[in-house]
Amino acid sequence: MTDWQNALDNALQAAARHEFSVIPLSLTKLPALKSPHDKGHGCKGECGQLGHGIHDASSDPDRIRGMFEAARHATGYGIACGRPPHFLIGLDLDRDQGKDVDGVWELRRLCAREGIAVPRTVIIRTPRGGYHAWWTGPADVKVPNRAGQLAPGIDVRGAGGYLVGPGSRGVRGLYALASDPDDVTVRPIPEQLLQLMTADKGSPRRSASAPVRTWAMSGGRSLVGLVRCVLEAPQGQRNNRLFWAACKAFEHAAAGRLDADQAEDALMQAAAEVGLPDKEAEATLKSARGDVLGAAR
Incomplete structure (x- = not known):
């Protein structure tokens, strides 16, 4: 069986068994049908032609077969979300x-x-x-x-x-x-x-005025103080405060007074409370952990 036939059969099965709306995909996982319009068009299929990407998706078996017949190079199928x-x-x-x-x-x-x-x-x-x-x-x-x-x-x-x-x-x-x-x-x-x-x-998932929670309390007074330092950080100083607090936390961890993973999780949540994006906070914590614990991470 060819990749094209296999993709068509699976697409038809997905539509029939689960009512998924599907489109044919090329080997690069992109929609297999070329757009009939010039770049920058705003058509989403109103023209009646194929080639509008996810807007072509359908669970109708006849339309699915028509799309795959027009895209004989297709090797897969996409399911519309x-x-x-x-x-x-x-x-x-x-x-x-x-x-x-x-x-x-x-x-x-x-x-x-x-x-x-x-x-x-x-x-x-x-x-x-x-x-x-x-x-x-x-x-x-x-x-x-x-x-x-x-x-x-x-x-x-x-x-x-x-x-x-x-x-x-x-x-x-x-x-x-x-x-x-x-x-x-x-x-x-x-x-x-x-x-x-x-x-x-970029918006905070929790209020910046939220109290220090039990996930910090379980780490003892030192972790509570470091978490509070992050929670009380003024705008523009949140990342600097997080780095400083993380370095101190990992120093305590190196001395056996704190669990490093518990401290990292508590500080990560504190960063989320004050509105630091997850990606930025994770990078800061990783940097602090590497600086203090190095290969012991």
Whole structure:
């Protein structure tokens, strides 16, 4: 069986069994149909022609066959996010040892920090060793497409985006179902995780005036004081305060008075409380930890 036939069969199956809306994809994972318009057009399919990317997506078998017939070079298919009846939401968890990125670990860390219990759902293994996690969302919430906002190595696929379907072939290989093949049920997204996905970019997730919580208290007076130092940081000094507090925390850890990971988690949450973006706070903590603990990290 050719890659084209395999992609078509899988796309038709996804539409018939799960009511997913699909489009053909090329080997580069981009929509396989060329746009009929000049660059900069605003048409989203109103012209009636094919070639409008995710706007072409359909669950109608005749339309799917028509799209694939027009794209005989297609080797995969994309599943539209944000469409009824599932309002699909995806997390792309990248794993790249060369860039020291592990989206799976970052998601576990994020969920542990936020107290989120992540349920079982459909998981797709990517050719590079990463994973796509699929959830259903509420009909009245629009989830934006974002790269790296939740954490390094984690991209959000929401309204206007698509997920590469299992059985698709890309340049690096096949996308395959990694979860239970006998339970292909896309489950509802946890409410807390949905809130993180839809939060305004750069906005604090918690009030900057929030009290020092039990996650800091459990680390003793020294950690409470360092967390408070970050929470009380004035605008323009938040990152400097975080670096100073982190260095002090890791010095305590090196002396055996604090747990380094517990201190890092507490300071990470304090940074979030005062509105520091996750990426910036993580870089600052990593730098402080490397300066103080070095290879002992």
